[in-house]
Amino acid sequence: MTAAQRPKIALLGNPNSGKSSLFNHLTGLNQKVGNFPGVTVEKKSGFSLMPDGRTAEIIDLPGIYSIYPRSLDEKIVAEVLLDHNSPNSPDKIVVIIDGTNLKRGFLLLTQVIDLGLPTILALNMMDLTAKAGISYDFITLAKKLGVPVVPINARKGVGLHELKKLMAEPIEKPAHQIFQVWKEAETPVKELREQLDIDNDYEAYQFLEQPQSLKFLTRDKQDVVEKIRKEFDFSPGKFQGAETIQRYGYIQDLLNTITLKESDNSWKKDSARIDKILIHKVWGYLIFFGILFLIFQSIFAWAELPMDFIDGLFASTSTYLGSVLPPGVLSNLLAEGILPGIGGIMIFIPQIAILFAFISILEESGYMARVVFLMDKIMRKFGLNGKSVVPLMSGVACAIPAIMATRTIDNWKERTITIFVIPLMSCSARLPVFTILIALIIPNQRVLGFFNLQGLALMGMYLLGFLAAIFSAWLMKLLIRVKERSYLIMELPTYRIPKWSNVGFTILEKTKAFVIEAGKIIMAISVILWVLASYGPGDTLSKARESVLSESRNVKLNEQDLADRVAAYKLEHSYAGVIGKGIEPVIKPLGYDWKIGIALITSFAAREVFVGTMATIYSIGSVHDEDSTPIKERMRAEINPDTGGARFTPAVGFSLLVFYTFAMQCMSTIAIVHRETKGWKWPMIQLAYMTLLAYVSAFTVFQLLS
Amino acid sequence: MAVGNKSVAEMKPGEVGIVAGFTDDHLSLKLMEMGCLPGSAVRFNFTAPLGDPVCISVSGYELSLRLEEAAAISILN
Numbered sequence: 074m075t076a077a078q079r080p081k082i083a084l085l086g087n088p089n090s091g092k093s094s095l096f097n098h099l100t101g102l103n104q105k106v107g108n109f110p111g112v113t114v115e116k117k118s119g120f121s122l123m124p125d126g127r128t129a130e131i132i133d134l135p136g137i138y139s140i141y142p143r144s145l146d147e148k149i150v151a152e153v154l155l156d157h158n159s160p161n162s163p164d165k166i167v168v169i170i171d172g173t174n175l176k177r178g179f180l181l182l183t184q185v186i187d188l189g190l191p192t193i194l195a196l197n198m199m200d201l202t203a204k205a206g207i208s209y210d211f212i213t214l215a216k217k218l219g220v221p222v223v224p225i226n227a228r229k230g231v232g233l234h235e236l237k238k239l240m241a242e243p244i245e246k247p248a249h250q251i252f253q254v255w256k257e258a259e260t261p262v263k264e265l266r267e268q269l270d271i272d273n274d275y276e277a278y279q280f281l282e283q284p285q286s287l288k289f290l291t292r293d294k295q296d297v298v299e300k301i302r303k304e305f306d307f308s309p310g311k312f313q314g315a316e317t318i319q320r321y322g323y324i325q326d327l328l329n330t331i332t333l334k335e336s337d338n339s340w341k342k343d344s345a346r347i348d349k350i351l352i353h354k355v356w357g358y359l360i361f362f363g364i365l366f367l368i369f370q371s372i373f374a375w376a377e378l379p380m381d382f383i384d385g386l387f388a389s390t391s392t393y394l395g396s397v398l399p400p401g402v403l404s405n406l407l408a409e410g411i412l413p414g415i416g417g418i419m420i421f422i423p424q425i426a427i428l429f430a431f432i433s434i435l436e437e438s439g440y441m442a443r444v445v446f447l448m449d450k451i452m453r454k455f456g457l458n459g460k461s462v463v464p465l466m467s468g469v470a471c472a473i474p475a476i477m478a479t480r481t482i483d484n485w486k487e488r489t490i491t492i493f494v495i496p497l498m499s500c501s502a503r504l505p506v507f508t509i510l511i512a513l514i515i516p517n518q519r520v521l522g523f524f525n526l527q528g529l530a531l532m533g534m535y536l537l538g539f540l541a542a543i544f545s546a547w548l549m550k551l552l553i554r555v556k557e558r559s560y561l562i563m564e565l566p567t568y569r570i571p572k573w574s575n576v577g578f579t580i581l582e583k584t585k586a587f588v589i590e591a592g593k594i595i596m597a598i599s600v601i602l603w604v605l606a607s608y609g610p611g612d613t614l615s616k617a618r619e620s621v622l623s624e625s626r627n628v629k630l631n632e633q634d635l636a637d638r639v640a641a642y643k644l645e646h647s648y649a650g651v652i653g654k655g656i657e658p659v660i661k662p663l664g665y666d667w668k669i670g671i672a673l674i675t676s677f678a679a680r681e682v683f684v685g686t687m688a689t690i691y692s693i694g695s696v697h698d699e700d701s702t703p704i705k706e707r708m709r710a711e712i713n714p715d716t717g718g719a720r721f722t723p724a725v726g727f728s729l730l731v732f733y734t735f736a737m738q739c740m741s742t743i744a745i746v747h748r749e750t751k752g753w754k755w756p757m758i759q760l761a762y763m764t765l766l767a768y769v770s771a772f773t774v775f776q777l778l779s
Numbered sequence: 780m781a782v783g784n785k786s787v788a789e790m791k792p793g794e795v796g797i798v799a800g801f802t803d804d805h806l807s808l809k810l811m812e813m814g815c816l817p818g819s820a821v822r823f824n825f826t827a828p829l830g831d832p833v834c835i836s837v838s839g840y841e842l843s844l845r846l847e848e849a850a851a852i853s854i855l856n
Contacts, residue, residue: 139812174839177814314804317811338839345824354828446843450829459832561832562809562848565841 080129081162082240083153085185086169087178088136089566091197095169095227096133097578099237106582115480116161117582123241124234132163138177140184140279141313144483148286154188155279156289165191165244167236172202172224173336175209179324180317182218183251187275191244192220195236199224205336214331219247228572251323254278255312261305268297282309344439344567351443361447365466368431372470372501376423383423387416406603414599417679418592421471424501425587426580428470432463432478433579437571442563449561455543456550457494458487459561465491465542468498469535472742473591474583476749484559490549492749493759496742497545499538499734502680506733507534509684512705514726538734541766591741595679598740602649602675602682609647617642644689649674663732663768664725664775666713673738680738724778728771736767783853787835788846790823796856797821798837803851810852814838821854 086092096104100119117133134153135146142148153161166185170178175196185192196202196209215222221239225232254262254274258281265277280287280298287295301307350356391412398404435441441463449459457465460482467475475495482488499507508531515530608614621638644650653671660670668690676683687708711720737743737760746756783799790796798817801807815821815837822836831846 141808141812143809176838177840180812180814310808314808314811317808318816321811321814321816348825348834352825352827352834357828442843446827446832446834449845450827450831558805560806560809560848561843561845562806562813563843564813565834565843567841 078127080123080127080164080240081132082129082165082167083132083134083161083163084167084169085134085150085181086136086197087138087171087181087564089564090136090169090171090178091227092133092136092169093575093578094572095167095195095197095225095233096131097575098227098230098233099131102581104578104582106586121237121240124238125241127241129240132161137181139180139317140188142283142286145480151279151283151286152289154185154190155276155283155286159289163190165193165240167193167195167240169195169197169227172196172198172209173205173207173340175328176321176324179327180320183320183323184275186218186220186247187250187252187273188279189246189273189276191246193236193239193244194218194220194222195227195232196222196224197227199232200226200229201340205338205340206334207336208333210331210333214327217327217330219249220244250275252316252320255315257305258307258312261301261307264305265298265301268301269294281307282313284309341567347568348443348565351440352446357443357447361444364431364435368428368466369469371427371431372424373504376427376501379423380420383416383419387412387419391416405607406600409607410600410603411596413685414596414603415592417599417682418588418595420681421501421591422584422588424470425474426584428467429474429580429583430576432467433576434571437569437575439566439568442565445561445563446565453559455546456487456490456553457546458482458484458491458559461487461491464495465498468495468500468542471500471502471587471591472496472498472739473745474587476742476745477586477590479749485557486550486553486555487559489553489750489755490546492746493549493755493762494542494546496737496739496759496763497538497542497735499535500680500739502739503534503538503733505681506676506683507531507730509687509705509708510726510730510733513708513721514723534730534734537731541735545762545766590745594741594744598677602677605649605652606644606647606675609643610651614643614646617646640689644671644686662775663771664722664728664779666720669729673732677738677740679741680733683733722779724775727778728775731774732767732771734767735763735770737763783855785854785856786850787821787823787844787852787854788833788850790854792823792825794856795820795822796854799853799855801851802853806848806851810848813842814840815842815852821852 084092084096096117096119099121103121104117104119106115106117115135119131119133120128121131123129132153134150137147137150139147140151140154142151153159153163154166156162168178168182168185170182182192182194194215196211202208211222211224221244223232223236223239225236227233250273252275258278261281262274262277265271265280266274269277269280271277271280281302284299284302287298290298302309351360391408394404394412395408398408432441435444444462445459447459448462452459452461461479463481464475464478467478472495475498476492479488479491479495482491511527511530511534515527518526520526520529617639618635621635621642625638649671650667652674654667656670656673657665657667660673665673668687671690672683672686675686708721709719712718713720713722743756743760746759747753750756783796785796786802787796798815798819798821800817801810819838824834824836824841826833832843833846833849834841834843835849836842
């Protein structure tokens with residue numbers, strides 16, 4: 074079947090109306106996440122088999138309350154609904170409304186009906202509605218609204234067959250208009266309809282009301298709209314409040330007619346009781362921090378096993394390929410460049426999956442809105458928003474999904490600040506670097522009986538990153554001046570048991586997004602770094618073996634030692650080595666030499682590469698995470714020729730720890746910030762700021778300690 | 780356009796009132812879309828532990844607002 078014949082159906086509804094459950098039920102694993110063209114609003118779409126054997130494309134639009142847009146998400150919905158020539162323009166719209174509270178959902182529904190789009194009304198959560206003791210007259214409702222009505226339970230999949238039947242059938246466009254445009258607006262609306270050939274009054278009215286949502290029109294047509302707006306002195310937004318009141322008036326009449334039995338709200342008692350504990354002065358915060366602790370604990374404890382497995386798998390595949398492929402540039406690129414690059418992405422999947430499992434459970438249950446409620450006042454002091462908490466938490470696993478999670482923050486300033494400070498949260502790529510450096514400079518002993526000193530130091534590094542993030546946010550708050558107002562008008566949904574399949578879909582979706590978004594950049598950088606580390610000026614590298622042999626004539630080397638030394642020699646004389654030596658004067662005040670310089674450069678794709686580079690340059694061959702003894706011992710034995718003492722003194726170790734905590738050192742983050750802020754301004758400011766912060770802090774630490 | 784005797788921000792937990800109007804035009808658009816309409820009953824449920832934001836019930840569901848937003852809703856009771 075061609076795409077042209079495939080019916081395109083958009084799902085539209087309020088946040089918390091059960092739209093995702095319905096979407097997941099309709100499309101199953103047949104879904105993909107992309108972006109609406111030109112903007113960073115997520116577009117979820119998928120395919121669903123209709124009862125007549127055809128396949129329909131289902132588009133999940135962002136949850137909104139009204140077609141008058143305030144946030145980026147809402148603007149996209151307005152555009153999809155108004156632009157009939159867009160490839161996203163739906164043939165039909167399914168409006169999903171929470172059956173326990175029709176009133177607010179009806180506002181959006183009546184707006185969609187007035188736009189004259191073929192609409193189906195799906196009344197969701199019929200199980201809860203029944204439990205609440207509410208009942209409606211569906212037949213009268215459908216007759217009054219002029220659209221088909223289906224009761225469903227999206228969580229259990231009840232009623233979906235009837236819904237799909239309606240989705241496949243041809244439906245009439247709604248005939249009557251609920252909202253009548255104002256007397257003053259009648260003439261401009263008529264004028265505009267004639268000039269631009271618009272099908273219906275309300276659509277033309279929306280063209281006049283929403284100058285910011287008309288980017289899809291040609292310049293000429295936008296000029297026509299603007300001209301009419303000027304000619305008739307039409308000021309957008311002036312009558313919006315009155316329109317809302319008129320619509321709610323109609324809705325109240327409608328509800329009075331169709332409601333057979335109302336609820337006494339007693340079904341919400343349990344939810345209110347839970348809130349007494351979760352919003353409690355003491356228990357509220359204790360439980361929240363307890364949950365945070367549980368999440369961190371799980372990210373580090375549960376993810377270790379699968380991470381080791383992935384690590385081992387890629388290491389052995391790489392070795393295997395190296396041994397079976399014919400020697401040559403391509404084989405080397407594959408075994409030493411591309412494969413480890415992919416491994417460097419895959420290794421983070423367990424942590425990201427676990428993190429999003431938790432976040433999704435918290436969101437599904439309704440608790441996340443309470444976290445926002447609990448934290449908003451504190452976060453606002455630092456120029457952030459209650460909604461910044463989740464992205465900042467996610468930053469502990471990886472900045473990429475964390476930055477993508479900031480899209481829920483409507484306010485531009487608060488969103489920008491959140492994006493700006495997320496990379497300061499210590500992500501999981503820093504963990505291997507922290508682990509090896511801490512093992513090197515902090516004695517493995519207990520203090521106060523049961524605190525492990527190394528564990529405390531590690532916790533200290535996370536705390537340092539968090540404090541830097543909060544401090545930077547506060548700084549940004551003082552520096553950015555905008556007039557845009559910040560809101561927190563948010564629904565506190567009733568608590569519910571999470572729907573586990575929705576949790577699964579979220580994990581899948583976020584992991585996929587990470588693998589694709591971060592993956593392509595990590596891959597590219599890995600290949601570039603491989604070239605830098607494998608090639609050098611002149612023919613020094615091809616003569617590496619002879620040079621090492623002549624240098625170590627007096628030493629008895631076995632084959633392994635020799636190979637390791639050749640690898641170290643090659644790295645030293647490669648382009649990466651040349652750059653490392655080139656930046657030595659710059660990093661010397663921080664206590665680093667050119668060997669550490671090489672590691673700083675190679676870890677730009679992913680920070681944990683630091684460990685591997687250290688291993689190569691200290692010619693001890695490849696190391697695995699579970700056994701860091703050889704590299705640790707080797708680093709410990711390294712001599713600083715200037716002092717004659719150890720290279721990795723506590724001063725150098727702490728300086729490096731601080732450097733890695735603050736430095737950007739992640740190309741994928743730069744790319745994602747570029748995409749999310751739509752320009753190079755913020756990623757460049759961020760890179761400069763974090764590099765400066767890292768440099769100055771590492772310098773101070775080194776100078777103070779040495 | 781505010782004709783009420785106090786704002787939602789001044790209400791006590793458990794207190795009920797009727798929305799009389801808004802003291803902020805811009806906020807009123809959003810609040811009305813969310814079902815906070817003149818004439819509808821509003822119940823003040825609780826405040827966050829730090830005193831801000833607050834949670835109210837209106838039009839059959841629970842809404843959280845910052846104090847400055849709550850101050851824009853004037854009520855009668």
